[in-house]
Amino acid sequence: VWARYDDAFAGLPLTLPSAPETGTRHARHLYTVLVDEKVTGISRDAFLEGMTEHAIGVGVHYMSIPEHPYYQSTYGWKPEDYPNAMLVGRQTVSLPISAKLLPDDVDDVMAAVTALLL
Amino acid sequence: MIGSFLNRLTGFLLPKRKVPASTYWEQRAETYGNRAVLNLVHPPEAYDSITRKQKEEIFPLLAKSLNGSERILLDFGCGPGRFTADLAKMISGKAIGIDPVQKFIEEARTRSLQAEVEYHVTQETGIPLPDHSVDVVWVCLVLGGLQGALLASAVLEIERVLRPGGLLFLIENTSEMKGHAHWTFRSAEDYLALFPKVTLQDGHSYDDLGQRISIIAGRKLS
Numbered sequence: 001v002w003a004r005y006d007d008a009f010a011g012l013p014l015t016l017p018s019a020p021e022t023g024t025r026h027a028r029h030l031y032t033v034l035v036d037e038k039v040t041g042i043s044r045d046a047f048l049e050g051m052t053e054h055a056i057g058v059g060v061h062y063m064s065i066p067e068h069p070y071y072q073s074t075y076g077w078k079p080e081d082y083p084n085a086m087l088v089g090r091q092t093v094s095l096p097i098s099a100k101l102l103p104d105d106v107d108d109v110m111a112a113v114t115a116l117l118l
Numbered sequence: 119m120i121g122s123f124l125n126r127l128t129g130f131l132l133p134k135r136k137v138p139a140s141t142y143w144e145q146r147a148e149t150y151g152n153r154a155v156l157n158l159v160h161p162p163e164a165y166d167s168i169t170r171k172q173k174e175e176i177f178p179l180l181a182k183s184l185n186g187s188e189r190i191l192l193d194f195g196c197g198p199g200r201f202t203a204d205l206a207k208m209i210s211g212k213a214i215g216i217d218p219v220q221k222f223i224e225e226a227r228t229r230s231l232q233a234e235v236e237y238h239v240t241q242e243t244g245i246p247l248p249d250h251s252v253d254v255v256w257v258c259l260v261l262g263g264l265q266g267a268l269l270a271s272a273v274l275e276i277e278r279v280l281r282p283g284g285l286l287f288l289i290e291n292t293s294e295m296k297g298h299a300h301w302t303f304r305s306a307e308d309y310l311a312l313f314p315k316v317t318l319q320d321g322h323s324y325d326d327l328g329q330r331i332s333i334i335a336g337r338k339l340s
Binding site: 008043045046048049050052053054055056057058059060061062063067069079103104107108110111112114115118 | 123129148159162301327328
């Protein structure tokens with residue numbers, strides 16, 4: 001599934017998961033892409049809704065810690081002080097990935113992502 | 119394999135009629151379960167903590183807004199009944215949850231068996247209650263999901279079932295953001311203007327993922 005996503009999305013204006021470092025073994029737990037509205041023309045949240053309208057479940061893993069009110073009120077953290085974490089948290093989307101996905105399911109995900117970004 | 123992908127892509131790219139709100143929410147409930155009622159940016163495991171936080175933010179204000187005479191509360195768009203049973207306790211009376219999504223109502227019924235709580239599946243926004251039969255209408259993050267004729271119908275139905283002097287308690291996302299096909303962001307002023315028969319006031323707001331959630335409440339004119 002991971003490899004098919006990599007191939008299908010290579011030409012799309014998304015940031016794809018980094019390749020694993022040499023000597024490491026990737027858990028393939030979450031396939032996350034970054035949706036940058038300035039590049040794609042669609043916001044991350046609109047992308048989430050678009051996938052949902054195609055009946056494809058998506059998630060966000062995760063917003064950056066300073067985005068959460070607890071850390072803002074308890075420690076005074078501000079998302080802007082952690083710009084890279086903030087950016088990733090506001091752009092990241094987790095696509096379906098599971099050993100139980102059938103090839104047709106993967107086609108559905110690939111087609112929906114492509115349709116939203118064309 | 120490529121043919122299959124292209125067929126699907128073509129299908130997704132064909133212009134589609136906008137699905138009715140109830141169909142969209144049925145499908146969303148099927149895809150996400152109870153989490154469908156939250157902002158999708160929240161991870162699934164946050165369902166309970168978000169609900170708890172909402173209660174902490176909202177319930178004290180509701181308690182202040184009640185005058186002690188209320189006995190019947192309508193939870194309009196109750197979803198899986200996250201608040202309904204607690205609301206019945208707060209008024210020491212009966213809470214009636216309604217929602218067009220069958221899956222949510224089934225879930226709500228499994229969570230709450232008290233005689234003081236009942237749930238009904240409704241068709242779109244019609245409320246199966248007589249005129250002036252409700253003391254409180256609670257609407258938590260529901261109207262943002264309604265537009266056009268559906269929104270107008272919801273407003274009329276809420277005003278119809280709320281008794282004169284009854285309390286309308288709205289919680290809505292008032293962030294200045296661009297919406298999408300099934301969610302509209304409106305200002306607190308927009309919500310005040312929606313209900314001419316209710317003296318609504320924009321009372322308090324809290325933050326959820328950087329978005330402003332406003333609590334707007336008031337009593338229906340006698």
